[in-house]
């Protein structure tokens with residue numbers, strides 16, 4: 101009717117339609133933005149929940165296994181990865197390889213079992229396969245399509261058969277890969293950076309727990325292991341022994357043995373070559389003993405190469421070691437082990453520039469005896485070791501009941517030694533020291549003996565000196581010896597006056613030597629006993645001189661200026677460093693009897709004695725060869741320019757009366773009248 | 777039912793017929809038609825619209841839903857191309873509804889009640905798809921499936937062996953893909 105109006109209306113409708121279309125487009129865009137936002141929000145929420153759950157678990161999990169299980173479960177439940185599996189990294193030497201942790205997780209996945217089987221069938225994950233590559237590269241690997249040629253070895257392709265995508269990520273503890281998590285899916289899953297980041301954070305959380313667990317086990321390890329040798333310490337050894345004992349009570353026919361090992365001459369090495377060398381020696385000794393035990397273990401298991409700890413080697417302290425041989429078939433096995441240990445220590449050890457030899461005294465206790473506590477077993481093994489030592493060392497002794505008495509008798513002996521001092525039961529014997537060229541007696545070494553009752557046999561120092569040293573009684577005993585020797589020599593010097601007066605040598609233990617007023621004490625004895633100046637000699641062992649070399653140098657110098665000579669006893673045993681000698685004004689080196697005894701058939705002993713003799717001459721010292729027993733030895737020593745000798749070839753140690761008789765008999769043929 | 781389904785229906789109707797048709801349907805059903813994809817709306821709204829459409833177009837509700845599903849697929853494709861691109865065939869696309877598409881839908885549309893199908897291989901060939909839902913939208917499933925086949929350049933034979941509309945406890949659809957027949 102009103103065309104212009106109609107046109108207007110049409111125009112209006114067109115505008116409205118356009119506006120409507122704009123509005124719709126705007127709505128769709130707004131919806132799409134909202135959908136996208138919701139999608140991300142959902143993802144964030146899920147991931148935060150996942151990460152949160154893993155973080156909480158990492159803080160609370162008692163075990164790594166628990167955390168791995170939970171993590172795999174959560175990841176499989178919230179992602180499209182249907183199957184998750186954790187590998188752990190094991191170190192063998194310098195090699196790292198993966199083993200299955202046995203921890204799996206799975207969500208609607210029909211071929212779980214086949215995949216598990218395929219993964220387990222191969223003992224180690226395939227070299228160059230997905231988990232292995234993840235380990236070596238230390239980076240996550242995402243295979244979006246496992247059906248394509250991935251360049252993996254064929255066996256790995258077979259393992260991944262049935263999957264469409266796979267993904268693996270390393271878990272680091274410290275700077276090492278400690279585990280690898282692997283996921284597979286039967287769908288194609290494109291690389292998802294978001295998920296990758298999330299997984300990296302999860303791996304960090306797991307790594308934290310691994311780190312903590314390692315630190316914990318390190319702490320436990322530290323508290324139960326010796327820091328130097330890394331061996332179990334006393335506490336751990338006691339623990340293992342307690343278990344062995346408890347088991348033995350339940351199953352008596354499965355027995356065990358304890359070896360108590362004490363190194364002979366360790367202290368000397370420690371003292372002469374320094375503590376670092378001593379430590380190094382211990383480490384080397386432990387390495388050899390451990391190897392010997394491993395060898396034994398292989399034999400016991402008929403070569404089966406499985407790991408186990410049926411042997412525990414522990415360091416109780418110092419140079420004392422114990423071995424627990426568990427589940428032994430018969431006691432002879434313990435003897436075989438002891439023997440093997442001694443053989444393995446037979447070759448000398450290389451320490452810095454020195455060759456050092458040590459050997460071991462070993463005591464063995466076997467579970468057959470009715471033991472109630474681990475300390476009883478250790479005590480018995482210790483007693484047997486003590487017996488081995490008192491028999492001269494470098495041997496093994498099995499504990500038997502009679503040593504129980506020995507143990508008690510140690511205590512008893514201490515008491516007896518005290519009363520011996522009070523009751524004057526010690527006796528001195530004197531072994532002549534002879535000038536080799538003339539066979540003339542120049543002096544004596546005083547040796548202590550003990551007669552506990554007037555009618556009883558003499559007890560020799562090897563039976564009581566160690567106890568005296570352990571108990572500290574050596575100090576008063578030594579003081580008595582010194583005073584007694586000096587006063588006897590004083591009278592001898594008066595009875596047998598010489599141009600060069602007779603000398604007397606007295607042994608000084610390290611305990612005595614370390615007394616602060618040593619020089620003063622000796623000065624007093626010298627002045628109170630009227631012994632001639634310059635005729636008293638003190639014999640100390642090398643180990644004594646090396647305890648504190650500065651102090652030793654000072655003391656030896658002070659003694660020298662007071663006219664007291666110092667000799668080094670048992671010289672040449674156990675080490676080869678002679679360089680320190682010039683530091684002390686030593687007068688005499690006494691060559692150990694072990695060299696003298698072999699001088700006429702063993703080239704090495706001969707060489708050692710020759711070296712010592714030359715060295716002594718260069719340093720202006722005298723040499724006394726101990727243990728001269730044959731004419732041949734005496735002749736050989738003379739030819740080496742060794743000046744003095746001492747031993748059964750000339751005379752055994754004698755009591756005072758016999759000494760007088762001997763000196764008398766020697767005096768008769770003397771061509772020259774004496775000055776005094 | 778999420779607004780996205782209503783939006784799709786509107787788009788399909790408007791593009792095949794016109795806006796007036798959609799208005800008439802709304803009018804006949806007594807609905808105002810303000811649907812946003814993220815909102816949730818009563819299931820009966822959809823039932824009403826489908827019934828009216830059936831009346832208006834001279835079809836059964838079953839045929840309307842099936843047709844709607846077929847037509848909706850190209851639109852879904854333009855909105856979510858990723859779901860299609862990641863699958864190579866109708867069959868795998870269908871399987872991915874359970875494992876990928878509907879789980880994703882749940883993430884984007886809070887409160888969506890998407891079905892999970894019971895898939896299994898039919899020993900006699902083809903795929904069996906079990907479906908349970910109080911909405912009983914097996915016709916929509918058929919339409920979606922056929923639409924997808926078209927998308928992949930395939931054809932399917934879709935058979936309702938059991939159906940909740942026939943009093944069965946669930947729907948069991950048998951789907952034979954052209955790709956199955958070719959080998």
Ligand code: HEM
Pocket residue numbers: 777778779780781852853856859869870873877881885887888889890891908909910911912913914916917918920921924
């Ligand atoms: C890109 C692909 C697809 C998307 C985005 C999608 C999305 C949706 C959405 C949003 C709903 C509504 C849920 C609610 O409102 O609670 C739904 C329902 C449904 N979808 Fe899908 N879908 C897709 C593909 C398919 C396919 C291929 C099928 C074929 C089998 C299918 C079958 C169904 C059925 C039967 C329902 C009805 C809900 C019920 O039974 O309770 N969908 N879908």
